[in-house]
Amino acid sequence: MINLERRSLRTVCSEVFALVISAFVYSLAFPGFFLEHGIGALAFISLIPVFIVIRNTSWKLIAPYGFLFGFVFYVIFNYWLKTFHPLAILIMPFIKGFEMILLFPVLKLADSLFRKKGYIVQSIVWVAYAYLCEQWFAGFPYGTICYAVYSFLPFIQIAEITGAWGIVFLMIFPQTFIARYLHDYIKGEHYPFISFIKSNLIEAVVYVVLLALTFAFGFSRISYWSDREPERVWKVATVQHNHDSWEGGLPTYIRNFNNLRRYTLEAVTRSPDIVVWSETAFIPSIDWNMRFQYPGNEGMRNLISEFVAFGEGLSVPLLTGNADGEPKYPDKGPFLEDGSQNRDDYNSVILFDDGSIVEKYRKQHLVPFTEHFPYERQLPWLYNMLKANGYHWWEKGTEPVVFETDGVKFSTPICFEDVFGVISAEFVANGADLIINMTNDSWSQSIAAERQHQEIATFRSIETRKSMVRGTNSGITCLVTPEGRVHDEMEPFTMGYNIYDVPIYTHDDNPDTFYVRHIDLFGKMAVYASVVILVAGCISKVVEFVQRRRRKEND
Numbered sequence: 001m002i003n004l005e006r007r008s009l010r011t012v013c014s015e016v017f018a019l020v021i022s023a024f025v026y027s028l029a030f031p032g033f034f035l036e037h038g039i040g041a042l043a044f045i046s047l048i049p050v051f052i053v054i055r056n057t058s059w060k061l062i063a064p065y066g067f068l069f070g071f072v073f074y075v076i077f078n079y080w081l082k083t084f085h086p087l088a089i090l091i092m093p094f095i096k097g098f099e100m101i102l103l104f105p106v107l108k109l110a111d112s113l114f115r116k117k118g119y120i121v122q123s124i125v126w127v128a129y130a131y132l133c134e135q136w137f138a139g140f141p142y143g144t145i146c147y148a149v150y151s152f153l154p155f156i157q158i159a160e161i162t163g164a165w166g167i168v169f170l171m172i173f174p175q176t177f178i179a180r181y182l183h184d185y186i187k188g189e190h191y192p193f194i195s196f197i198k199s200n201l202i203e204a205v206v207y208v209v210l211l212a213l214t215f216a217f218g219f220s221r222i223s224y225w226s227d228r229e230p231e232r233v234w235k236v237a238t239v240q241h242n243h244d245s246w247e248g249g250l251p252t253y254i255r256n257f258n259n260l261r262r263y264t265l266e267a268v269t270r271s272p273d274i275v276v277w278s279e280t281a282f283i284p285s286i287d288w289n290m291r292f293q294y295p296g297n298e299g300m301r302n303l304i305s306e307f308v309a310f311g312e313g314l315s316v317p318l319l320t321g322n323a324d325g326e327p328k329y330p331d332k333g334p335f336l337e338d339g340s341q342n343r344d345d346y347n348s349v350i351l352f353d354d355g356s357i358v359e360k361y362r363k364q365h366l367v368p369f370t371e372h373f374p375y376e377r378q379l380p381w382l383y384n385m386l387k388a389n390g391y392h393w394w395e396k397g398t399e400p401v402v403f404e405t406d407g408v409k410f411s412t413p414i415c416f417e418d419v420f421g422v423i424s425a426e427f428v429a430n431g432a433d434l435i436i437n438m439t440n441d442s443w444s445q446s447i448a449a450e451r452q453h454q455e456i457a458t459f460r461s462i463e464t465r466k467s468m469v470r471g472t473n474s475g476i477t478c479l480v481t482p483e484g485r486v487h488d489e490m491e492p493f494t495m496g497y498n499i500y501d502v503p504i505y506t507h508d509d510n511p512d513t514f515y516v517r518h519i520d521l522f523g524k525m526a527v528y529a530s531v532v533i534l535v536a537g538c539i540s541k542v543v544e545f546v547q548r549r550r551r552k553e554n555d
Contacts, residue, residue, distance in 0.1 A: 018049040020072055022049040024076060026043065026077075044174065052179045052183045056183055066097070067098065074092055078092055080449040109534060110125055110533075117200075126176075128523070128527040130164070130168050131165060137375075147455055147459070153483060154219050155218055164523075169526075232407075233502065237267035237498070238477050239471075240496055240497065242493055243256050245473070264314070274318075274406070275318050278439060281320050281322075281473065282322050285325050288324070288325035318351075321347075321348070325345055344395045346363065349412040362399075364397045364399075372393060373393065400427050411427035413438075414437075418460055418468075431507065433466060433510075438472075439473070440472065450472070458484045461483075467480065467481055475492025
């Protein structure tokens, strides 16, 4: 039970209200239900009430408050998950709420151990949290604060050095700083803000210097990349066929292929160097159905034959999403004795040229709960519930494949793989000079969902200083240049095609960025720094307590 004698019901209600309002305002910083583009500037102030509440509240309430804030924010922010499945809009907010059950007590501990300078430690801890919440099975970078300001180009250019993590720190620090002052003001300590700055002058000056250096670096890098001539310009045709992800069956696959073929034939009249279709654009699996013939797949094989004939007639390579399969037991046929299919499925991209599959890439980071769930033994009830609701598990790819055609090296993060900086950085470190993201977000039925995805993806171009083409089913198809500028978006949820003149910067003339050479270094440093500082703070408090007891005993 909450001890309301020590904390009045009015205080608890005001804290709950502040957290809910903060979660709502924070959601408005991003594309969402209310605003298609969001108001990125809100991300610089919307978390101030959170840090006031953390400093003000009791230890009994801090964990429930963490869950409340995380759950409310992600229900509003990821409202579109309900269109995927009713379970999704519950599972993800519960997961993020659980993460903040762990985060809020650590932020409270930082404030308790360092009453005067805790705002510094809280800022570092928040960066560590943003990094760590990407690292586990259900890692989900949507909602990370820096992605709200994807259009503030001079501010985010430091991503080529720090990745997202330096930007997170620069956005969180002023909020913890101001929250500290406002908390004291609310508690009756009505001293001028300038006096608070003077008493924390070193920290304030260091932050201002970092901010000035960030903008100076940002403007210089934007100027550099805007003026720089690419080694070559590659013409990429993207076909957006706007297929309903939930609609399957051979008639649907035939209709989709006809639409893809029609727009591709229109596009090739403009002499592109390559044609790009989206994630899982062509179904069925080309390789599997060509390798195995069995009763029941004649229709699929006929469709594949049409695809092969079409591909042979194209004057340029075709890059498409296409589910791939491998026999689970290589010494057996396509079916096992019990009638089940002897097949492991992969979400894949294939490069088709000269009538055959030249190369394929298999998705490495699968969507949690819908494409992959590794805890069958530990959580059988959840595993069985997910399976009962029609979720299909894919196998993981293991290689950061780099395709090459026409002298251009490129890699293809599939779906939400482009929201993880490490994946694109590994592609580039492996030799890619271009990123082509293959995405199908049409299931969301939400432009906000597609824009949230696109805004995160723009950071990958800055981190790697490589151009990115986003080839999508229904949006947002676009080109992102190395300074993070978005070009020529196609209208979401429409059919059509576009031709992008993509600037290519090779490794020979464009060495890997600091971020690519030292992937997520600043995120890892924040984790280590948080642990060291908090442990040191705990030890200091224990030593102080022991010394006080000894003094009392001596007195």
